[in-house]
Each structure stands twice: as C-alpha cells, then as structure tokens.
Amino acid sequence: MPDRKTIYDGLSCAAWGYFFLYFNINLGNVSILPSFVGYLLLLSAIGSLQAVRRELALLRTPGRLLALYKVAEWALSWVGTQLPGHVPFLDLVENVLVIYFHFQLLTDLAALAQAFQPEGETFDHRLLRRRTQSVLLATAVTLLYGQALSLPERWLEWLLMVLALAYCIVALAIMLALFELRRCIPQDPEIQPPAEA
Secondary structure (H helix, E strand, O other), X not given: OOOHHHHHHHHHHHHHHHHHHHOOOEEOOEEOOOHHHHHHHHHHHHHHHOOOOHHHHHHHHHHHHHHHHHHHHHHHHOOOOOOXXXXXXXXXXXXXXXXXXXXXXXXXXXXXXXXXXXXXXXXXXXXXXXXXXHHHHHHHHHHHHXXXXXXXXXXXXXXXXXXXXXXXXXXXXXXXXXXXXXOOOOOOOOOOOOOOO
C-alpha cells in the first residue's frame, strides 16, 4: 500500500497535469507550456495512484499515445507546421482517446476522493461534474473543428472562444478540487483502497 506522500504527490501531478493541458502560452508558433508535459504528469499520477485504484493502470497506454502525439505536435510547431488537420483519421483517433482518457481518469480520481474525503465533503461529486463538463466541451470542440456543424466563420470563432474560456474554468475547478483533496489524505500510511467499482 502506498504511503501518504506517494498519494499526495500523485494528486499533485494530476492537478499540474491539467494546468499544462488547458492553459497555453505561445511564443510565435511554439507553446512554452506544452501539453505533452501535462500528459507526462498525468502518467506520473497514474503510476503513483494505481496501487489504490487499479483501473488507473488501463490508462497508461492511451496516456502514452497522447503524450507521443503531443510531442510530435509540439516538435512540428518549431518548424511552423501543424499536425492537426492534415490526417483526418488521426485527428479522430486523438479526439476519441482524449475523451476516453479524461472521462476514465476523472472517474477514478472521483472514486479516490470518495475514499479519502472527510464526511460532509463532496470532492467526488465535484470531480464527476467536472468530468461531465469536460467531456461535453471536448465533444463540442471536436464537432466544431470537424465542421460537423455548418456555421458562419464569425460564429465559429466566437463559439470556440467561449468554449476555450469554459475549458479554462473547468480545468481550474479540477485543479482546485485535487489540491484540496490532497490535504484530506490521512497521515496513517496504511490507507485502505476504495472499493472497486
């Protein structure tokens, strides 16, 4: 059974992973907060937390694939090329992996929250709500970028700006819930794992 520090560090990595995934600062074409770092942090979180939530191990392969895709995307940005949009099938696979990965990760983190949160706290419900919001936003962005909805370009730009803002708010809420949950991990290293779903 992992000790408190391992679980604490795993939750920290998960929170910071969401920061790198959803907040982006570019210098020219290149992001100085590359999203592959977010996936590497989430993979580290999975490694730390899978002893108390075995289902997390199922996310290692999709997490690695997403990290590799984001490394390629970031590397190509250095030469002014974009990976998304050039191979539609690859874009579809990436979008499906993103939705699956985050849905399952936030479901498992909510299960951990249920096991560790003090009585009266609702970190688990908050994470499940954020999971649903995140999936809905990812689906909407996929539909807009895939031009499944025929909209005037101006409307499309406004909608994408609104969705990007909503994404940032959801990411902040996920981060805050995970940072608060860290403080609830008991000092006793003999932590009982949550019941398997």
